[in-house]
Amino acid sequence: xxxxSYNQISSKIIKAAIEVHRNTGPGLLESVxxxxxxxxxxSLGILFKAQARIPLYYKNDNTGKDFILDFLVxxxxxxxIKSFETVLPVHLSQLLTYLRLSNKKLGLxxxxxxxxxxxxxxxxxx
Numbered sequence: 281x282x283x284x285s286y287n288q289i290s291s292k293i294i295k296a297a298i299e300v301h302r303n304t305g306p307g308l309l310e311s312v313x314x315x316x317x318x319x320x321x322x323s324l325g326i327l328f329k330a331q332a333r334i335p336l337y338y339k340n341d342n343t344g345k346d347f348i349l350d351f352l353v354x355x356x357x358x359x360x361i362k363s364f365e366t367v368l369p370v371h372l373s374q375l376l377t378y379l380r381l382s383n384k385k386l387g388l389x390x391x392x393x394x395x396x397x398x399x400x401x402x403x404x405x406x
Contacts, residue, residue, distance in 0.1 A: 286386050289357050294401060296320040297390050301397040310363045313392045314350060317361065321353070328353045334382045349378055358387040362400075367391050372402060379406040 300316040314330070321328045332352035336345045351359035358378050362371060367389065375387045384406070391400035 286356060289354050290386060290388060290403065292324065292326055293321075293353055293357060293359055293388055293390075296324055296326065297392075297401070298397050301392055301400075304392075306363075306393045306395060308363060308392070310361050310392075313363060313390075314361050317351070317359075321351070326353060327355075329355075334378075336381065347378065347381060349382065352382070352384075356384060356386065358382060358384050360387065360389045362389060362391040363393040364391055365393060367400070367402060372404065375402070375404050376406065379404065 296317060297320075300313060300320050304312065304316060318330050329352045330350070332349040333346040334349060336343045336347055349358050350361045353359055358375065360371075360375050360378065364371070371389060375389045379385070379387045387404045387406070389402040389404070390397075391402070394400035
């Protein structure tokens with residue numbers, strides 16, 4: 281079970297995402313939601329890295345390649361943004377892979393292309 285701070289962080293992230301969705305609605309490009317969420321995190325004083333680069337290791341060797349997270353919040357929670365009609369299993373697999381490769385415990389996949397954002401939030405724990 282995750283410690284309380286993870287739940288507090290995810291609650292802040294979800295509140296910020298709901299505010300973005302309330303002001304923009306569904307149907308926009310992922311990049312628009314990323315920009316708006318960036319601004320919302322900043323205005324709320326949430327510590328985050330946007331487009332966080334994580335080095336890719338293969339068999340303990342740095343490959344020189346990075347994978348890029350949409351957001352890494354408070355150096356604990358991976359946030360991936362989507363704007364799809366339907367979240368597919370591959371999207372959730374991507375989130376779990378990012379958690380594993382970044383050694384993080386909690387990830388949120390937020391699909392903004394839904395009428396009610398609550399239905400677009402997928403939480404995964406590694």
